[in-house]
Amino acid sequence: MNQSHDSAVADQGQEPVVRVERLTIAYGARTAVSEVSFTVAAGQIVGLVGPNGAGKTSVAETVGGIRDAVAGGSVSVCGLDPLRDRAAVRSLIGMQLQESSFPSRTKVGELCDLYEAIYHAPAAADGLLASYGLADRRRSFISSLSGGMRQRLALVLAQIGAVRLVILDELTTGLDPEQRRGTWRSVRELAERGVAVLLTSHYMDEVEALCSKVVVLREGRTVAYDSPARITVQHGGPATFTVDVGRDGAAREKLDRLGLRRVAAPAPTREGTAVLTGSFPEDYNRIIEAVSAVGLPPSAVTHRAPTFEDAYLGLVAAQEE
Numbered sequence: 001m002n003q004s005h006d007s008a009v010a011d012q013g014q015e016p017v018v019r020v021e022r023l024t025i026a027y028g029a030r031t032a033v034s035e036v037s038f039t040v041a042a043g044q045i046v047g048l049v050g051p052n053g054a055g056k057t058s059v060a061e062t063v064g065g066i067r068d069a070v071a072g073g074s075v076s077v078c079g080l081d082p083l084r085d086r087a088a089v090r091s092l093i094g095m096q097l098q099e100s101s102f103p104s105r106t107k108v109g110e111l112c113d114l115y116e117a118i119y120h121a122p123a124a125a126d127g128l129l130a131s132y133g134l135a136d137r138r139r140s141f142i143s144s145l146s147g148g149m150r151q152r153l154a155l156v157l158a159q160i161g162a163v164r165l166v167i168l169d170e171l172t173t174g175l176d177p178e179q180r181r182g183t184w185r186s187v188r189e190l191a192e193r194g195v196a197v198l199l200t201s202h203y204m205d206e207v208e209a210l211c212s213k214v215v216v217l218r219e220g221r222t223v224a225y226d227s228p229a230r231i232t233v234q235h236g237g238p239a240t241f242t243v244d245v246g247r248d249g250a251a252r253e254k255l256d257r258l259g260l261r262r263v264a265a266p267a268p269t270r271e272g273t274a275v276l277t278g279s280f281p282e283d284y285n286r287i288i289e290a291v292s293a294v295g296l297p298p299s300a301v302t303h304r305a306p307t308f309e310d311a312y313l314g315l316v317a318a319q320e321e
């Protein structure tokens, strides 16, 4: 779904909402981000991922115009420079920051009124509060909201006004699985309304579920920029096949003749299990053929395809080592 949506966006041939070209960010003498480039089109969700300190927040907040440490390259949002044209850009961007902490003795409604005034969008919050299940919370103090409610409020506030871009920095950190799924639905709906979304996350399943393109950062440099599916194919490593051969010597021999790499079985593994790596579905089909030839059922073979998280871990491993 993401793939086709992405092509549809590209087909429109419009100038992307966000264009980041060879962005370099330095704090004093220390370069934190080097020559990072990507675009975010209207209706597209793009993810920034990477280990702690890789530069995700630096990039996201530079795009949002609230961090000024640019040492090279360029950033444009709707054709404007978010730092130089700060006043004009401010009304086009909604932000949920990693460290956004709302004053706890403020009421939800008061905060919404403030955002409506800043974004010149009277009464915009009512519909949003309703769609995020917060309609009856206008009089609640922020301190009385659960973590999930606070995240949803952050999403409401990020959307007030005619924003063209929403930046979400680790939106679902700390949420339970049900709240995460609910938040994912909201982010998708936001993009379906034509808003460009740039998000950072440490959850690879989240990025895979939401983003049509991902920038993988390692020590401030881009190590991959593509769809999660293509990154998985290119960097996810081989599929793993587990074959339950029991004491069947003929089956073992057949498998050996396929010439696939045999790997140490993860413990605990029953005796009589062969673990091989190869490509899916080509090698899987060859294994099924081989075991069928000696009378074993296809259910003797199970496989595990590489995930986006496998690819991500492979890409960032060099840094962690």
Ligand SMILES: Nc1ncnc2c1ncn2[C@@H]1O[C@H](COP(=O)(O)OP(=O)(O)OP(=O)(O)O)[C@@H](O)[C@H]1O
Pocket: 027, 032, 050, 051, 052, 053, 054, 055, 056, 057, 058, 059
């Ligand atoms: N204001 C700052 N002054 C000096 N160094 C900074 C500043 N902000 C970030 N850095 C450094 O820049 C690098 C990138 O930090 P950044 O917060 O952008 O990474 P991140 O990928 O968002 O990390 P995390 O996953 O922990 O949020 C880190 O080495 C960090 O210590």
